[in-house]
Amino acid sequence: MRAGRTWPIRGCGWGESSRCAASGVGLAPAWDRRSWRVVQAEAPAGTGRGCCQPGSGQQPQPAERYELAWWKKARVNIDYHISLDEHLYSVPYQLVGKQVEVRATTTCVEVFLGGRRVASHPRASGPWPTTLPEHMPSLHRAHAQWTPSRILEWAATVGPSTAALAEELMRRRKYPEQGLRACLSIIRLKEKYGPERLERACAQALRHRACTYGSVSAILRNKLEAVEPVAEERAALPVYENIRGPDYYH
Structure with a gap:
């Protein structure tokens, strides 16, 4: 590599860099092979920093960064x-x-x-x-006004079991909003069957851990909300002579 050799300026082609070198403007750094140091070429006074700097005919940079689409x-x-x-x-x-x-x-x-x-x-x-x-259409816009907090407030006006069921429907979903559709369907059941029957049906669904709109609807449709739970009687355990009781260890 010869000392004093110029290299293309970034942004200029080989032809443009040769013209820059001929005018002595904006020369790129050159290597001095004898001392292995960079020799910075200086531009003549009054010519600016180089032909590729602002003011040399280039368009100004855009105010906003380009965004790929x-x-x-x-x-x-x-x-x-x-x-x-x-x-x-x-x-x-x-x-x-x-x-x-x-x-x-x-x-x-x-x-x-x-x-x-x-x-x-x-x-x-x-x-x-x-x-x-x-x-949205006007009908859907009205449904969109129902939020999780508003659903729970409405359910509490029917009864504690209805509120607990609505909370459970939203708790089981990753996002509470995903349970709104089932809760809105339960709201429509109140208009058809009345608040008293809906509250009892929700209590039955909670008791049997069937916390879905389909279960509540089936309970109301088959009039099962009034069925009282049957208490299970547990028989006494038989006594075996070969089994040691708690008094054995005292």
Whole structure:
């Protein structure tokens, strides 16, 4: 390697670096083979730091960092959600059955139809879907107002057994919201059978550890909520002469 040899400047091609070397502007460091040290070439006064620095004709850097995005096509499901990486995102319910384009980054999910953005969500994960109230039909929007705390408050107005059953339904799920559908179904049973029968049916379900909506519905349908539990009588254990009792050790 010869002393004083110049190397291409980062961002310049071989032709551009040769022009820079000819003008004496922005020369890259050169190795001095005799002393193995870097000799920094100096630019002439008044010419700036180099041809690849700001002010040399390059465009300014963008204010925001470029973010990589992925595109895919998706079909809007009957529940007005699209699926992306095993997570559901809502779109306006009028688009059920439509094919849309999904643009996803590490922070955002956007849904387009015919080149027009129809939905935007923060990127999320987990089994519980990301749903905006304005994407729902009016009937679904009313159900969405039921939260776990509101469900428990309503169940307590029916009776302690109903409240305990609703709490158990949500406790058994990984996320309490996943038990809301079963609790809402039990709410509808109150309208059909009345609060007194529903409270007794929930008590029966808790007693038999059958804490499901199907069990409560079957108890009410077959009028089993009034059946009193039968106490089991345990017979006395037989006495055997070859078995030592507790007095043996005293």
